[in-house]
Structures are given as C-alpha cells and as structure tokens.
Amino acid sequence: MIEVDVRLTLGVFTLDVAFENGQGVTALFGQSGSGKSLTLGLIAGLMRPDQGYIKLDGEALVDVAQGVFVRMHRRRIGLVFQDSNLFPHLSVRQNLLFGRWFAPRGDREIDFDAVIETLGIGKLLSRPPARLSGGERQRVAIGRALLSSPKLLLFDEPLAALDMERKLEILPLIERLRDEFKVPMVYVSHAIEEVVRLAACIVVIEAGRVKAIGSPGEVFGAMATQSAEDRFDRSSVLTMKVCGANAAYGLTELKHPSGTVWLAGPAGPIGGEARIIINATNVVLSLQPPHNLSVRSVLSGSVEAVETSGPLATVEIALKGEGHLFAMATRHALDELGLERGSPVFALIKTSALDERKMGAVTRL
Known part of the structure; x- marks a missing residue:
C-alpha cells in the first residue's frame, strides 16, 4: 500500500x-x-x-x-x-x-x-x-x-x-x-x-x-477529467470481453453490452478482457445502425452531454450497459442530426483507426 x-x-x-x-x-x-x-x-x-x-x-x-x-x-x-x-x-x-x-x-x-x-x-x-x-x-x-x-x-x-x-x-x-x-x-x-x-x-x-x-475507465470516461485544448487528445477507454477471432481475416471480436468492436490483431486470451483506446476524432455518429458501409464496429447509447468549441463539438455518449464514449463532430452535423441530451445514437468506429499494438489484456489482481 x-x-x-x-x-x-x-x-x-x-x-x-x-x-x-x-x-x-x-x-x-x-x-x-x-x-x-x-x-x-x-x-x-x-x-x-x-x-x-x-x-x-x-x-x-x-x-x-x-x-x-x-x-x-x-x-x-x-x-x-x-x-x-x-x-x-x-x-x-x-x-x-x-x-x-x-x-x-x-x-x-x-x-x-x-x-x-x-x-x-x-x-x-x-x-x-x-x-x-x-x-x-x-x-x-x-x-x-x-x-x-x-x-x-x-x-x-x-x-x-x-x-x-x-x-x-x-x-x-x-x-x-x-x-x-x-x-x-x-x-x-x-x-x-x-x-x-x-x-x-x-x-x-x-x-x-x-x-x-x-480506474482507466473511470478517469477517461468523464468529460471533466480530459483536457479540451487539443481535440486529438480526447479519447475514451473501454474494457471489453475477448469473445473470438476471425482467423481468415486476422480479426479479434471484442464484446461490450452496447455492441461489438473488431480489432485488427490479437487482444489477449479468449474469454479474458482487454482495454481499448478510442480517439474521439475516429468516432462517427449515426441515427441508425450502419448499412452498406465498410464500418463493422458499432456501439449504441444515448447522448449524455455536448461540449462546443468553435465549429466543433464533443459528444459524450452513455453506452448501453456501462461506460462512456466520446465522439467529435461539427456543430453543423449535430444540428442536422438533431442530436441533444437524451437522444439515442449509434457510434461507428473504423477498425483501421484502432491501434492494436498499444492494447493489452486486463490483469485482475
């Protein structure tokens, strides 16, 4: 201690x-x-x-x-x-x-x-x-x-x-x-x-x-604990279950109560847990699940808060089940989508935007 x-x-x-x-x-x-x-x-x-x-x-x-x-x-x-x-x-x-x-x-x-x-x-x-x-x-x-x-x-x-x-x-x-x-x-x-x-x-x-x-999820899951000086520094940390692998394509399936994230590479033993870092600039917001898009990683939730800075806005999403996710968008886009506190929303994440090299399995002490 x-x-x-x-x-x-x-x-x-x-x-x-x-x-x-x-x-x-x-x-x-x-x-x-x-x-x-x-x-x-x-x-x-x-x-x-x-x-x-x-x-x-x-x-x-x-x-x-x-x-x-x-x-x-x-x-x-x-x-x-x-x-x-x-x-x-x-x-x-x-x-x-x-x-x-x-x-x-x-x-x-x-x-x-x-x-x-x-x-x-x-x-x-x-x-x-x-x-x-x-x-x-x-x-x-x-x-x-x-x-x-x-x-x-x-x-x-x-x-x-x-x-x-x-x-x-x-x-x-x-x-x-x-x-x-x-x-x-x-x-x-x-x-x-x-x-x-x-x-x-x-x-x-x-x-x-x-x-x-x-914990990492607690510290990086609150708007107030992150600096708004640089939008490229705004990130979320989620703990997800390692559920399986698609060997043919070299992908690992990570499950969260709010949806699935596919990782390009290993993330620890099947059945274990892994923490992933998602940059807010790599999250796309949608009112519907993706259709006819290359994006396969989707998490659902509702808008918890919106913080504006010039032409941009940071959206804090309360994910279904647990955890929070940040997304960066223009204020124009949010107005067109009609997103406000309490609005249901889908977060789309490109697998290629996730750096699997920086992620590791969670060890329970």
Whole structure:
C-alpha cells in the first residue's frame, strides 16, 4: 500500500497531492509540468515536502509532523528514469550486480537468472552500455532496479526517449514484471496508451493538484477529467470481453453490452478482457445502425452531454450497459442530426483507426 499526502512549494509552483493504492501499478498521469515527476521525487526521497507524509505498507518514509525522513538509500525503492543512467565504465552484468548490492543479503528474493530471462538480456551481459540500443539500455536499467529487491518500483517516463518500436518492445516487459514479480509500481507518464495498459489506478495531476483518481475507465470516461485544448487528445477507454477471432481475416471480436468492436490483431486470451483506446476524432455518429458501409464496429447509447468549441463539438455518449464514449463532430452535423441530451445514437468506429499494438489484456489482481 502506497499512501501519499504531501505539499511542497517551489517558487511560484505549489504541489498539493494526496492518493493511495493497495496493489498493482499506480499511474501518475498529466501534461508536462503538472507535478508528476516532482511527486515521484518526493516518494523516492530526492527531496523533502513542506508538509504531509508518505507511507509504504504502513511504514512512514517521511512524516513532517513527526520529524521522520528516511534517506533515499534506505527506502528500498528502485527508480528508472527516462535516461537509463547506466554506469558507462561497467559492463551490463556489473551494472546489474550494482543494483543487487543494495539489497540486504536476507532480502534478495528476486533471482538474478529470472530477471535476465524475463528481460531477455542474457546476450548483453558482457557489453558496455555504449554498445546497447536505447531499448536495451532501458531493459538493463529496469533489471538493475529490480535486482535491488525493492519494496516499490518508480518509473519516471521510462519510454519517453524511445521510438514507437522500442516502446512496444518494453511495454510487455513491464507488464511481465507487474504480473510475475508482484512488485508495486508508481508509473509516471503523459501517454494515455501506457497508463491504460499498465495501471489499475490512475491519478490525474494538473497544475500541482489531483484532478481525478480511479480506474482507466473511470478517469477517461468523464468529460471533466480530459483536457479540451487539443481535440486529438480526447479519447475514451473501454474494457471489453475477448469473445473470438476471425482467423481468415486476422480479426479479434471484442464484446461490450452496447455492441461489438473488431480489432485488427490479437487482444489477449479468449474469454479474458482487454482495454481499448478510442480517439474521439475516429468516432462517427449515426441515427441508425450502419448499412452498406465498410464500418463493422458499432456501439449504441444515448447522448449524455455536448461540449462546443468553435465549429466543433464533443459528444459524450452513455453506452448501453456501462461506460462512456466520446465522439467529435461539427456543430453543423449535430444540428442536422438533431442530436441533444437524451437522444439515442449509434457510434461507428473504423477498425483501421484502432491501434492494436498499444492494447493489452486486463490483469485482475
């Protein structure tokens, strides 16, 4: 259990955040400069808050009122940054063993060989960091942090410096760490696809304050928790059941109480669940189910709210059964369709607009 309730003022910026989570991955989500990394630094012990406390499994790491401040090297916390920060004069094996050195001998519960196998870095052990790719360096940095047998792992935008191919290589590895090693994590990112895929609990931070806390569906299913500054950032997150596959066409069938979505690729085991991200600009609204169209993914519901911005409008749809979906359209189109609060509507989604590479199976902890 991680418990955070801290306040810190740096110049004109004030951080005032409070949250807790009992298991799995806690994601700190928000735009650059919102206070995510500052919060992570307080948890790690890189700085002290002005007020408040941080507790890990009931033990105070810092409590200003009680005069408690556990120094960073005694907190048993592993930290992975954007830059891997490997020691250039040490080999991969030596970098990994350096992390091992921080774990008390009686607490070295994480096996060296298991970490090497999970991260797929066995062939890299003799290399210096200069001969590693960006993705390989991050694998080693994660391994070094894990081999310290931490009580908590902190990730500060670990994929931000990587290209998409490398990101898609590392994300499944972090999922394996979460599921196999069971080390609690706090994961900082401003990329929705990362936090949705990894986290059970998302803390949205804006201008140093907590704007929302909840599951991915809860956090990204409310109009008020999403920024309206860029229409291309407005997205919905839905949890759907993996029902089957069309092998002839390479499609996976995902079911929701409001309808069916077809995904171009795998989405986890049949009978399991998957979270999908749907950008509002990729949703077409209709008064009727599609007929003589190429679109095959259809969800039904009713208009919950409409938010206008210049010539465009964001429509929040309350889906049948559960969940919400955002759609972007022109105000002209909404007026022609006669859509208003309470109107029944069908949401049409192109399969080709869904990025199956960024989606993963839901793990119930």
